[in-house]
Amino acid sequence: MWRRLIYHPEVNYALRQTLVLCLPVGIGLLLGNLQLGLLFSLVPACCNIAGLDTPHKRFFKRLIVGGTLFATSSLIMQLLLLYTAVPLPIILMVMALLLGVTAEISALHARLLPASLIAAIFTLSMAGNMPIWKPMVLYVSGTIWYGVFNWFWFWMWREQPLRETLSLLYRQLAEYCEAKYGMLTQHADPETALPPLLARQQKAVDLITICYQQLHMLSANQQNGYKHLLRSFQIALDLQEHISVSLHQPAEVQKLVAKSHAEAVIRWNAQTIAARLRVLADDILYHRYPQRFTMEKQIEALEKIARQNPDNPVGQFCHYHFSRIARVLRIQRPLYARDLMEDRQRRLPLWAALKSYLSLKSAALRNAARLGVMLTIASLFGAFLHLPKPYWILMTVMFVTQNGYGATRVRILHRSAGTIAGLAIAGIALHFHFPQSIALAAMLVITLVSYLFIRQSYGWATIGFTVTAVYTLQLLTLSAEQFIVPRLIDTLLGCLIAFGGMVWLWPQWQSGLLRQNAHDALEKDQDAIRLILSNDPEPTPLAWQRMKVNQAHNALFNSLNQAMQEPGFNSHYLADMKLWVTHSQFIVEHINAMTTLAREHNMLTPDLAQRYLQSCEIALQRCQQRLQYDGPGETQDANILDPLEGLPSGPLSTMEQHLQRILGHLSTMHTISSVAWRQRPHHGIWLNRLRRSD
Template sequence: MRRLIYHPEVNYALRQTLVLSLPVIIGLIFGSLQQGLLFSLVPACCNIAGLDTPHKRFFKRLIVGGSLFAFSSLMVQLLLMEKLPLAAIFFGMALLLGVTAEISALHGRLLPASLIAAIFTLGLAGNMPVWQPMLLYALGTLWYGAFNWFWFWMWREQPLRETLSLLYRELADYCEAKYSLLTQHTDPENALPPLLIRQQKVVDLISLCYQQLHMLSATSRQNDYKRLLRVFQVALDLQEHISVSLHQPEEVQKLVEQSHAEPVIRWAARTVAARLRVVSDDILYHRYPRRFSMEKPISALEKIARQHPENPVGQFCHYHFSRIARLLRTQRPLYIRDLMADRQQHLPLLRALRSYLSLKSSALRSAARIGTMLAIASLLGAALNLPKPWWILMTIMFVTQNGYGATRVRILHRAGGTIAGLLIAAGALHFNVPQGYILAGMLLITLIGYLIIRKHYALATVGFTITAVYSLQLLSLSGEQFIMTRLVDTLLGCLIAFGGMVWLWPQWQSGLLRQNAHDALERDQQAIRQILSDDPQPGPLAWERMRVNQAHNALYNSLNQAMQEPSFNNRYLADMKLWVTHSQFIVEHINAMTILAREHNMLTPALAQRYLQSCEIAIQRCQQRLTWDNPDDSGAIHVLDDPEALTIGPMSTMERHLDRILSHLNAMHTISSVAWHQRPHHGAWLRRRLQSHK
């Protein structure tokens, strides 16, 4: 029972189904089924607005959201009474409400939710008094907030537990995949992409944990969250030790040939991965961790490191696996960090409005894109003699996502699911099924739909389409008449949304690769400065390391999305993929150097200054090459040009990492020289001054 009730998909499906179905059940009991069905429309707006997100200002966000829904409903009805064109109404409302995205990303979700409330009102206008839809949204939002507050009170830690559980599971997959490819690192083009994907998922989940911690009220003062805070800090330490660089293929191959290191290292990795999966389940299902020890694998690694002292790979694996074993055994972080160091601030309304009124604002561009698509849909509805084309408008809002790739996938799933759902509903409506059985079937379909919606959106859309048709049947006894028109409206909405993402001020990720690459190099430079400073502190070191990982993750996400866009230049993207590969190696070296700096394994001040200067010069040359073509054809980047400054004796571990970083920067400089010649020679790609898109 515990596994069932705490399972993320089951918990989410139960919450969404109950918040939708309880108003319908209450309406059925009191003989007001139609009012209950209308009342259940409001949670759709609240879901899109993110009002079910645990937040320290939970009730304030509910008040703001409910007020915007009621305001949108009132505006649509009043402007319709003034005989204003529907296209002008929705375009103006999109521009007016678009300022919310300038305040913060979470506030930005109020824009599509408010527009959906206006579209719902479009179908209700003329059939009831003006105040009734407004009251419906106000009471519906109040019900939604009260129910979710009660649900999260019962499972107070569950949202954070679900994310932490996923994080530990991804760390297990990443550790296992990394060391299963131990002898394949000589071919990074084939071995590295799977690791990059797993590393990307880990950093995404860490970022999500940070966001959840910021949104929770007084987290550090609540006893319920203290253990989860400790678990998250342990996860940060684990990610630090698992993701350090092992890119020494020659040394790895030599050690494998000279000893039985490969099965021992894989044994240790599998042991760690198995324990991480157990910890993941313990977090999710509220279980206390059992005792754990991996003395035998650690002893075997120590023996290999002692037998081959000249090979750094054995020492590397023994050091990091012993730290990982200690973390898993004690379940306590290696050091305490300030998790609130990156506390996010929202822009005040007046400052957000001033920024929003600039033509450079991405929020303004996004609002104008949505408003234009809704205006086109309204004009198309008028041309087809549809006075209220609310289904076309609704389809546009549901399928429009932030990027081209996500919108395309959502369109395919939405269109396919809607077509299948309408066909099934058309056949089912021919049977005279009693109302009680219909409602029970809708309840079951809704539960199943929310169980699978995160992984199988198309199948969930099939079920939701069936429930939508039967809702119309129960509301107006004319569901069958809407089958064909709803099918045409869905296809038209998908076509308009696709055209809007392609032709209306598109924000192609391929065009943003240069800016993201520049930002990633900037973060690398800040981290290296922190590491090579006179007295690096653990807190700032941990925060800079995390920012490096997040900046590279943004670059990698941008590359992945660019590869899915209409490819204007495959050679340019292929070159940038290789560039991102070298950037990943730098991130792994910075992870390793952060550990060394925290343990005071440092260079002499003079040598640290020379390395810092060399790294800064190398990074700046890479940034300049990304910005414009120049005739600089100088050779490789040299670490130390002065022979007197050369290290006497073998290089330290910190020096080896820095030397490899410089070699990767040298390769990135050469790659960017080639890639920049492959770029399109028009538009944003010709700008020499980069502007942050953040």
Template sequence: MWRRLIYHPEVNYALRQTLVLCLPVAVGWLLGNLQNGLLFSLVPACCNIAGLDTPHKRFFKRLLIGGGLFAFSSFLVQYLGDYAVPLPIILFSMAMLLGVTGEISPLHGRLLPGALIAGIFTLSLAGRMPIWQPPSLYILGTVWYGLFNWFWFWLWKEQPMRETLSLLYRELAGYCEAKYSLLTQLADPEKTLPPLLARQQKAVDLINTCYQQMHMLAASNDNHHKRLTRAFQVALDLQEHIAVSLHQPEEVQKLVEQSHAEAVIRWNAQTIAARLRELADDILYHRLPTRFSMDKQLQALEKIARQHPANPVGNFCAWHFSRIARVLRTQRPLYQRDLMADRQKRLPLLSAIRSYLSLKSAALRTAARFAVMLAFASTLALSFNLPKPYWLLMTVMFVSQNGYSATRVRIQHRALGTLGGLVVAALTLRFQVPESAVLLVMLTLTLAGYLVIRKYYGLATIGFTVTAVYSLQLLSLNGADFLLPRLLDTLMGCLIAFAGMIWLWPQWQSGLLRQNAHDALETYQEALQKLLGDEESPQKLAWQRMRVNQAHNALFNSLNQAMQEPGFDARYLADMKLWVTHSQFIVEHINAMTILAREHTMLTPQLAERYLQACEIALQRCQQRLEYDGPSSTNNVLETDTPFQQGATTVMERHIKRILEHLGVMHTISSLAWSSRPHHGRWLSRHLRKSA
């Protein structure tokens, strides 16, 4: 029972965040200096936003950089403020100066909002203490935050990676169960595929997260992570075999009508799913797995395959399920991969500055968006005679996310949560409660807020707002005077962030759909060149397979976000949804071909070359249709009839022919969808340009 409680991801995260916040407050209260304890507890909010709690092989180096930037921002706000430099100019300059961190890496890019919030917090402290005290507070607070998190991660070894792996195994279980429970409904892919695509997308996202964590922890060189590295390799094998498709719905229907194959296949899938969920719990709660066998299920499936040798579905399912069962039984991967194949060197500072100064830099656009929003918010605050508009500026920072949809959801939750929290605080401030009881309630609300913050941000905001009001009450005994101004600040901040996300260099995913589709086709071509060429390294084939899955995942994510964005043609997005569906089928066939290539089920060199030429022609036709604004007939110059030998068709050939069929449909969809594309912005360009 205690394992399930202490190792549960939400509980573990909530305990860590609550303790790092509340221990300074408790120490300050015991020493009779509650005010400094409350101020000290503000620093972890900057560290959280800056990602300084992320386990990393350069953990302490990032802490030094983060603490230095916090202190620099705090000093700059006070120093320039003493020289009567207007606040909008200060915040604008800081955002543009610190924005270069986003060009070094995404993780470094999180230092920008953290440093800006440190400067904004300082506004509430300026004039109340010496100029050196707030920077010192940030330096000491970052040191405390880093030491506490280092001790916590040392105490709960490998826990972040265990949580991700556990989620990955659960997602694979749900994907396998859902895929084979819809066996007789695959004839209508428009209805059955979207939920499967969503599950596949979540699995690939978690695989990407595992890769990132391994790079950060240098897991390949750490003996403590060998067991988790092996579990990750097992998960890659499982995803490889689960995410394959024969895509012959008529053969599936025929086999189901002639036998009880549907029940047997579902029995196998449910057995695998149950085992995967059990392994997910074993990984998360530090338990050794029990023995596993599914011989009866496999024997029933093999019997159906023998009874219907002319139908490929039985053999296909039996072969892949047997490989999955072998991996689950031995808990060892089918072969060793180079999990660090995508090593990327960090961008040096001078190179990052050069890239940052380009108008195509995404980091520059992000920094400029923050700069303009903060400058406008501070100008608005000064026009209303608010000398220290820290709540308004913090609201802008807290609700601003990378995309339109995420920002809109965060704004809704933040506004409603703040309103609810202020109402609760207004009702409870009337009671005369001892200081110790107030601190206990604040501790309880903080723990409860962090328990639900990942799933219910609005509810967590209610608790955090009540805690913030009571903090002000304990610091200055006038928390009730802040209720209405804080509500107005929150609403204004949400409106400014929403306007900035729409009008200030928005990253519309609808405009990126074409580029992501083009990139996905290019990745498919590289994979087919390796599979049908002379590449024999299983590691290189496996890594290219993951790149194919990641490219399609980026395309699918763009489509999902584009369908929630305002002002775009629904008909065009519906056509692209069908295009992405056929792209998913190609990904599944490439997954299957990678397995066959590793098993040395190859074609003759001459036949492989002819198939490769046909696939390249079809892929280039699709790319041309996406790239050029012209009549469809002018883009078919590469079209040719490639005669193939007649006779028995191998499994590899079957997959290639299915890929060619899907590419033909995708070309037709692209030709029809082009007329209903959006007619504004980058869509007016005749040629596709590489996105920055």
């Protein structure tokens, strides 16, 4: 019982965040300086947004950089406000543009921009009420406390972050396997059956990407303590490879189901695998040794169906992949030894990042300018409302602004609704005049409960945080009731400004980025097919290239999902793109299956492999050229050979069947593109007549 409590991801996270916030308050209460303890608890908010609690091989270096930026932002804000006549809007704009270069260094460094701006906004509320050095010391000491506490916490649960991700990955693979093979007769129409499977496949690949990033950040390959988790991750890669292969043969599936009880047997196998994966997910999360496992009866029943229907490829297909999944789950070792290639993303040195940042094409520059303009507008609204320090509007803008339109819209809705409910609850509670001890105990419980829900429902967590924020003001000023209505107005203003900024200030519409992501996905497909059809493909590059294909397709799928939530999109264009992405997913699944065959040396003759490679490259070239030009497709493709010319007909090997289906999907994708690109929405400068790579 205690394992399920202490190792549960939400409980572990809530305990860590609550203790790092509330211990300084408790120490301040014991020392008779509660106000300083409450102010000290503001610093972890900056550290959380900056991602300084992310386990990393450069953990303390990132803490030093973060604490230095917080203190520097605080100093600049106070000096410019107290000793110069520089208006607040200009200060915020300049700080946003200066700190924006962090996003060019790496994605993790990019989180330092909003965190440093929030540190400056917190300082705005304290400027003039205490000496200049005091907020700086507060930020430095608070960051040190935050770093030491989290280092100690991760030292006690060294492997827990990776365990949580692996557990989620195994659960997602279980859901994907159960959904894909549970009801085969429902998969006859890909337009209705595939989107739910795509969403599950996307989540699995996203979790695999997170695992790669965590392994790279922790240098886990060089630490003996992570060996069993590395083995679990490699097992998950094998499972994903065999679960996410293409079974899109509706006619053959229907024939097999009509002639035998194959559907029940395949569902039995899938449910057995899914149940075992859920057990392994709990074993990984709660530090338990896995029990013995076998599914011989299920595999024998599947083998019998494949033997009774030798002319139907579905039976052999399922037996081949399920038997290998069963072997992995039985021996609890990966099918082959692979070296996990580290994440190829590198952080840029400061000077190189600065050079890239000073370009009008820089996404980091646009994001920093967007934040700067939104903060400028928020400060001007504060001046219009005669607010000397409009810190609440500014903080709301920072808290609700996310990377994309859809995420920002959801955060705004949760923030505004949670704030209204929290202020109403706090306003009622203030009339009861609870003693300080009861108020602090209630704040502790509310903080813990809020952190239990924050990763699942930001709106419910906002209710709790709003109540604790009001009571913090009450303990600091003894007059929190007069802040309730102004804070509500400030929150709604901040949400409106953030929404307007994401819609009108240089938005990066995902519907406009679909073409670039589609081109990247085709390029990764081409690289994978070249590697698979090479003379002697090595297992490690094969596995890494397969994951890059899956990740590129996921980027395209994410863009499509976000584009469908954007205002004013072209429904016909996105419907065509949804079909295009569906066929792209089939290609990904065929590449997954071909990777397995290539690793087991189920290869074509060199001459036949070369002919198929040329045909695939011709088909991919046609699709890529159709993505590059807005004009009619016929003029651009007139001089390109037919990719199906010169290929063998008649009985085909398994590898040839996959390649033939890939060519068929590419032909359909080219036809769809000829219609889709001409009716797509034009969102400003992100689409040109010729696609220009950055």
